[in-house]
Amino acid sequence: PANASALIASVPTGVWIDGAARPASGSAEFEVRNPATGDVLTTIADATVADADAALTSATAAAKAWAATAPRERSTILRRAWELVIERTEDFALLMTIEMGKTLAESRGEVAYGAEFLRWFSEEAVRVGGRTATAPSGNGRILVTKEPVGPCLAITPWNFPLAMGTRKIGPALAAGCTVIVKPAEDTPLTTMLLAQVFADAGLPAGVLSVLPTMDAPNVVAALMSDPRLRKVSFTGSTRVGKKLIAQSADQVLRTSMELGGNAPFIVFDDADISAAVDGAMAAKMRNGGEACTAANRLLVHNSVREEFTAALTERIAATTVGAGYVEGTALGPLINARQRDSVAALVSEAVESGARVRTGGAAVDAPGYFFEPTVIDEVPAGQRILSEEIFGPVAVITGFDTEDEAIALANNTEYGLAAYFYTQSLDRMLRVSSALEAGMVGVNRGVISDPAAPFGGVKQSGLGSEGGSEGIDEYLNTKYIALTP
Numbered sequence: 001p002a003n004a005s006a007l008i009a010s011v012p013t014g015v016w017i018d019g020a021a022r023p024a025s026g027s028a029e030f031e032v033r034n035p036a037t038g039d040v041l042t043t044i045a046d047a048t049v050a051d052a053d054a055a056l057t058s059a060t061a062a063a064k065a066w067a068a069t070a071p072r073e074r075s076t077i078l079r080r081a082w083e084l085v086i087e088r089t090e091d092f093a094l095l096m097t098i099e100m101g102k103t104l105a106e107s108r109g110e111v112a113y114g115a116e117f118l119r120w121f122s123e124e125a126v127r128v129g130g131r132t133a134t135a136p137s138g139n140g141r142i143l144v145t146k147e148p149v150g151p152c153l154a155i156t157p158w159n160f161p162l163a164m165g166t167r168k169i170g171p172a173l174a175a176g177c178t179v180i181v182k183p184a185e186d187t188p189l190t191t192m193l194l195a196q197v198f199a200d201a202g203l204p205a206g207v208l209s210v211l212p213t214m215d216a217p218n219v220v221a222a223l224m225s226d227p228r229l230r231k232v233s234f235t236g237s238t239r240v241g242k243k244l245i246a247q248s249a250d251q252v253l254r255t256s257m258e259l260g261g262n263a264p265f266i267v268f269d270d271a272d273i274s275a276a277v278d279g280a281m282a283a284k285m286r287n288g289g290e291a292c293t294a295a296n297r298l299l300v301h302n303s304v305r306e307e308f309t310a311a312l313t314e315r316i317a318a319t320t321v322g323a324g325y326v327e328g329t330a331l332g333p334l335i336n337a338r339q340r341d342s343v344a345a346l347v348s349e350a351v352e353s354g355a356r357v358r359t360g361g362a363a364v365d366a367p368g369y370f371f372e373p374t375v376i377d378e379v380p381a382g383q384r385i386l387s388e389e390i391f392g393p394v395a396v397i398t399g400f401d402t403e404d405e406a407i408a409l410a411n412n413t414e415y416g417l418a419a420y421f422y423t424q425s426l427d428r429m430l431r432v433s434s435a436l437e438a439g440m441v442g443v444n445r446g447v448i449s450d451p452a453a454p455f456g457g458v459k460q461s462g463l464g465s466e467g468g469s470e471g472i473d474e475y476l477n478t479k480y481i482a483l484t485p
């Protein structure tokens with residue numbers, strides 16, 4: 001789009017260390033592409049292990065003073081950053097659309113959602129408590145205080161370029177920690193603009209660093225094996241998360257892990273079907289299906305299955321595909337060719353094994369990384385598409401006959417992030433909510449993310465919570481001070 005080049009030119013494209021952008025040591029750069037065309041948008045510094053060391057030196061030097069800053073001052077800086085992100089909504093939205101692909105409407109939604117973590121944690125910054133108690137023996141006092149964990153590493157994915165950063169940076173800064181962000185290779189520009197906004201908001205140099213790099217494994221390993229780092233917070237695949245958990249053993253790092261999902265979306269026979277179709281559209285098609293909370297398996301009672309499937313198919317088939325910055329687009333491209341090919345492989349394997357395509361079913365044969373909005377059903381048991389995260393605009397519908405069967409199907413996965421169900425029975429709402437093995441449950445709604453609520457998974461979907469009043473605890477250590485008398 002016309003205004004994109006001026007915007008890109010205004011984004012810092014170095015490594016962000018000591019409060020400013022500079023070339024990577026070695027001066028290498030890598031390309032950032034527009035997934036709607038495959039064209040190069042710009043090049044950006046490719047941070048090395050030497051840059052990682054410099055960032056950690058800077059984060060360590062700034063740590064003590066930042067931890068000692070008045071909570072109200074940290075709160076004010078976060079609040080100012082929130083205001084600046086909101087003021088620059090159109091810039092952040094366009095940047096996310098051109099580097100990640102989602103529609104402008106969705107990008108604007110992410111700006112509001114992502115910025116809100118900064119406002120929320122500006123409010124939490126002044127409410128970090130502790131407690132006191134009398135020792136049961138009566139001859140002592142127990143004083144419990146909270147302290148920032150120290151320099152943190154935040155590794156973010158490409159699907160929500162702004163919100164996945166602010167969800168970690170917000171609580172870390174509120175708690176008094178310094179942070180180094182390693183943004184995803186595909187979408188580093190949004191994080192760079194955010195670093196600039198934090199500098200504009202008055203954040204002291206060294207408190208926030210950004211290391212865009214094509215060499216994540218080595219840059220991250222160097223940071224995680226350095227005793228100056230105290231915590232790693234990761235959002236991404238379970239595969240990489242497991243590696244990082246193993247690596248975190250070396251320095252016994254605090255970890256927060258937001259990993260993959262395989263969300264069930266259950267429609268019971270007593271559901272409001274039209275509301276369930278709306279919810280399924282949101283839970284499946286939001287962000288083009290590229291969300292770890294995306295409905296991966298639609299489980300529908302057999303008595304309402306055809307009604308639901310026909311209505312959902314009609315909605316999905318009517319979805320307009322195109323570049324996210326083109327007016328009227330409802331579904332943008334996938335992030336890259338690898339992701340598009342991975343979705344295509346899951347669908348074609350299922351179809352070859354006998355699944356039925358109700359609409360879509362193939363990659364779009366055009367520049368960019370598009371996949372048709374798709375509905376399939378009658379998928380034979382055991383297909384990969386039923387157990388793996390699809391991360392694309394593909395709705396997979398499976399029938400069931402009883403509530404017990406639906407719950408067993410829903411829980412039959414090593415993941416446990418989000419789950420959704422539709423019913424009008426209060427008994428069933430309570431019973432099924434507690435039976436589902438998931439960290440987050442949406443009842444009669446297809447969107448659950450809220451900065452004021454704890455986001456996190458169980459089983460192989462992760463460790464810890466982000467957002468809510470819980471989110472700041474991930475960045476605080478508990479200290480016990482024994483007093484006499």
Ligand code: ADP
Nearest residue numbers: 155156157183184185216217220235236237240
């Ligand atoms: P996806 O497969 O969806 O891209 P990943 O889990 O691979 O998700 O990526 C999430 C983040 O983890 C990105 O910032 C990526 O650069 C980073 N990453 C990938 N591999 C490693 C690794 N071996 N060590 C550290 N970070 C990694």
